[in-house]
Amino acid sequence: MKWNKYTLKTITEAEDIISSTLMDLGVEGVEIEDKVPLSESDKKQMFVDILPDIEPDDNIAYISFYIDSEVDASELLENVKTELKELSNLMDIGECSIVSSQTEDKDWINNWKQYFKQFTVDDILIKPSWEEVKPEDHEKLMIQIDPGTAFGTGMHETTQLCIRQLKKYITKTTKLLDVGCGSGILSIVSLKLGADHALGLDIDPNAINASKENAQVNHIPDEKFNVQIGNILEDGELQGSIGIEKYDIVVANILADVLISLTPIILKNLKTGGYYITSGIIDMKEEAVVTAVNKSGLEVVEVTYQGEWVSVTARKK
Known part of the structure; x- marks a missing residue:
């Protein structure tokens, strides 16, 4: 199917009211492009530690919507212009x-699937539901993950x-707390490895749904x-x-800056002698x-590396 794409050039201050106006006229969804800097809240919910370079905000915004090419959109467009x-x-x-x-x-929603293929982490096979297990992998511990719109296929180094x-x-006997659980992959791996219980926390409702579905699978x-759902910070x-x-x-596999704030808080939940395993740390943030x-x-037990990413494991004295 082909779609007609209509793009309005406006200013950032008018984004919300124009989007609302389009919705009132029957447009089911819009796409907004602008150069507005990310807020601190936005940054905390992103999954990378090095944010992309964004050009200075020029106050220009583009709002796009899509209409089936076989549908006559002339009346809608006239209403939009009016x-x-x-x-x-x-x-x-x-x-x-x-x-x-x-x-x-x-x-x-599903385009990302073409990039998610089964792979192994040592003797653990991580695969999406739509792929068959290869004969040579039948003896491996299998974890099936369909992240959907939540973060975490297991492919990332962190x-x-x-x-x-x-x-x-x-x-x-391990009781595990997974802060920022995403798709639930770390909790599920832990339970498959024999842990007694896991609790996953996340601020994103999509993560809660994805974790529950992956646990069932x-x-x-x-x-x-x-x-x-919850923000322990x-x-x-x-x-x-x-x-x-x-x-x-x-x-906790989250941003380094969040880990710095999280560490003194999470001490209260960790048993004496317990381990605090972190990643999401770009190498320049290790120190x-x-x-x-x-x-x-906490006592640092080990620092491990993969590519430009770092994991810090510590123990509560």
């Missing part, structure tokens, strides 16, 4: 020119670093794995409710994370 003209009498909305183009049908550290410290019993009650000095291992770990009174 509404934009009325808006321009009330506020500055920029030039609001409309450019049309044509694009092929895209499955935006996840693999955490998996290798978990393999060293998981026992049959991997035949993880409900009583072994709990997932809940900001919610003091959450920190108490999940258990003080309860966890043998706390694993800052190690310093934060030491200042919190």
Whole structure:
């Protein structure tokens, strides 16, 4: 199927009202492109430590929407132009020119699947549901992950670093706290390795759904794995409710700057003698994370590397 793409050129201050106007006229979804700098909240929810270079904000925004090429959109476009003209009498909305183009049908939700292939982390096979296990991998411990819109296929170096550290410290009595659980992969790997119980925390509702679905696919019993939404950095009650000095291992594969803030907080949930396994750390941030770990009174046990990424494992004295 082909789609007609209509792109409006406007200004950033008018993004919201124009998007709302388009929705009121029957447009089901819009795509916004601008150069507005990321907020601190946005940065905390991104999955990389080195953010892309963005050109200076020029106050220009492009709002696009798509209409089936076989549908006559002339009436809709006339209504859009009429509404934009009325808006321009009330506020500055920029030039609001409309450019049309044509694009092929895209499955935006599932396009990522072409890049996710099965792979191994040592003797662990991680695969998507749509691929068959290769004969040479039948003896490996299999983890099936379909992340959907949550972070974490296991392909990223930071996840693999955490998996290798978990393999060293998981026992049959391990109670694990997975902070920023994403797809649930680290909790599921831990339980497959024999851990007694895992609790996954995340601030993204998509992560909660993905973790539960992946646990079911991997035949993880409900009583072994709990997932809940919450921000342990900001919610003091959450920190108490999940258990003080309860966890043998706390694993956190998130941004270095978040780890620096998280480390002194998470100490209360970690048992004496318990392990704190972290990654998501670009090599240039290693020293800052190690310093934060030491200042919190934890003992650094090991620092491991894969590519330009770092994992810091520490122990509560």
